Amino acid sequence: APATLYHISAWTEMGKSRSAVTKIKFATSPSHIPFPEVYKVTQTEVQLIARLSILELAPGLIPTSITAFIHQLNSRGQVIPGTEFNEETIIKSGDGGDVMVKISNVAPGKTYAIVLQLTAEYDGVPLKSDKSDEVQVSTPLGGSEADKVKEEINIVKNDVTERIEAIKSDTNKEGAAIDNIDLSGLDSVQQFEAFDKDLSRNLTIQSSILSAALKRSCLAEGQEFFQRDAVKTPGSSIFDCSSKCAAMKGACESATYNALYMICRLNSNRRGQIVHAKSYTTSINNVCNAVLSGVPSNWNKCMIKNKAYIPKTVQTVWGIQTMYDCVMACINTSNGCRGVTWDSTSQLSCTMHRTVTSGMNSQSGAFSVALDCLSA
Numbered sequence: 001a002p003a004t005l006y007h008i009s010a011w012t013e014m015g016k017s018r019s020a021v022t023k024i025k026f027a028t029s030p031s032h033i034p035f036p037e038v039y040k041v042t043q044t045e046v047q048l049i050a051r052l053s054i055l056e057l058a059p060g061l062i063p064t065s066i067t068a069f070i071h072q073l074n075s076r077g078q079v080i081p082g083t084e085f086n087e088e089t090i091i092k093s094g095d096g097g098d099v100m101v102k103i104s105n106v107a108p109g110k111t112y113a114i115v116l117q118l119t120a121e122y123d124g125v126p127l128k129s130d131k132s133d134e135v136q137v138s139t140p141l142g143g144s145e146a147d148k149v150k151e152e153i154n155i156v157k158n159d160v161t162e163r164i165e166a167i168k169s170d171t172n173k174e175g176a177a178i179d180n181i182d183l184s185g186l187d188s189v190q191q192f193e194a195f196d197k198d199l200s201r202n203l204t205i206q207s208s209i210l211s212a213a214l215k216r217s218c219l220a221e222g223q224e225f226f227q228r229d230a231v232k233t234p235g236s237s238i239f240d241c242s243s244k245c246a247a248m249k250g251a252c253e254s255a256t257y258n259a260l261y262m263i264c265r266l267n268s269n270r271r272g273q274i275v276h277a278k279s280y281t282t283s284i285n286n287v288c289n290a291v292l293s294g295v296p297s298n299w300n301k302c303m304i305k306n307k308a309y310i311p312k313t314v315q316t317v318w319g320i321q322t323m324y325d326c327v328m329a330c331i332n333t334s335n336g337c338r339g340v341t342w343d344s345t346s347q348l349s350c351t352m353h354r355t356v357t358s359g360m361n362s363q364s365g366a367f368s369v370a371l372d373c374l375s376a
Contacts, residue, residue: 034055060122064119071113072111072112111138111277135279138277227273235257238283252267252268304368
């Protein structure tokens with residue numbers, strides 16, 4: 001059994017003779033540390049609490065250190081090769097109770113998987129526990145508000161790129177299916193109709209896959225969008241929570257679902273007041289999901305060229321390369337952006353507006369769009 005002190009008696013026998021009995025005491029390794037609790041997360045440091053106070057230890061078994069094993073994760077929760085590192089926390093002699101584990105070698109805007117392992121000594125012999133359950137932590141973005149918006153865009157872009165890469169093999173299979181259509185025995189009209197039918201089916205499949213990949217960027221798995229005044233209600237899934245949020249007609253812009261307690265938390269902010277890692281939890285930006293669930297043709301219908309909304313400005317960010325990046329910045333902010341004006345001139349500015357009902361001004365090279373139109 002783990003963390004148990006054993007009294008062991010040993011001797012040897014040869015024929016009728018028997019050696020003297022040797023008696024020793026020895027303790028087995030402790031159990032793994034209970035699920036680590038997240039205490040504080042900054043741009044460059046993660047602090048966890050290791051609850052040693054509730055860990056049973058055999059008499060004479062002295063905790064000496066805790067090793068944190070850290071891996072960086074991509075947007076799909078997979079380990080990024082080559083990002084593994086360890087950090088050790090020394091437990092000072094005489095310390096009792098819980099231990100604060102500080103991990104400093106982290107970067108802003110990244111997600112990490114962390115497990116802890118306790119080392120304890122008995123009579124000078126080091127014994128290691130099993131590793132703890134995994135906790136996932138996302139560090140906040142650094143820099144100015146403009147830098148944060150740009151980084152959010154990059155995160156969404158990378159997320160979508162990774163998901164598209166993951167389905168390329170399916171795309172290639174569909175393309176091969178088109179190349180291998182048997183057109184023998186058909187006249188030219190029939191050949192064209194057969195090819196057109198299969199091509200349309202292929203494009204429909206790929207469009208659906210791409211739409212799904214984009215919409216997945218609105219989900220945050222293993223993260224809670226926390227807001228103190230959130231509305232709590234029972235739910236069966238994150239999509240059930242999303243529907244309940246949508247039914248509140250503008251009063252709710254994001255939802256978090258806890259699968260352990262089957263509870264929805266419905267927030268008025270798109271990403272709550274704070275985002276932090278939490279087990280059994282998935283969150284969704286409902287505005288993002290609504291926009292990316294809209295009819296693709298809405299982009300052409302809703303885009304207004306050479307016009308800019310009369311400013312009720314949330315913020316302006318420069319260096320945004322496309323109108324689509326500008327919209328993605330808008331839907332991923334928590335500041336009530338309802339529409340954007342993107343300047344395609346050398347400034348490449350993206351102005352986010354709190355309202356789009358105050359009229360418009362003429363502006364050469366400007367493109368404007370309202371989120372409500374895109375999500376219709």
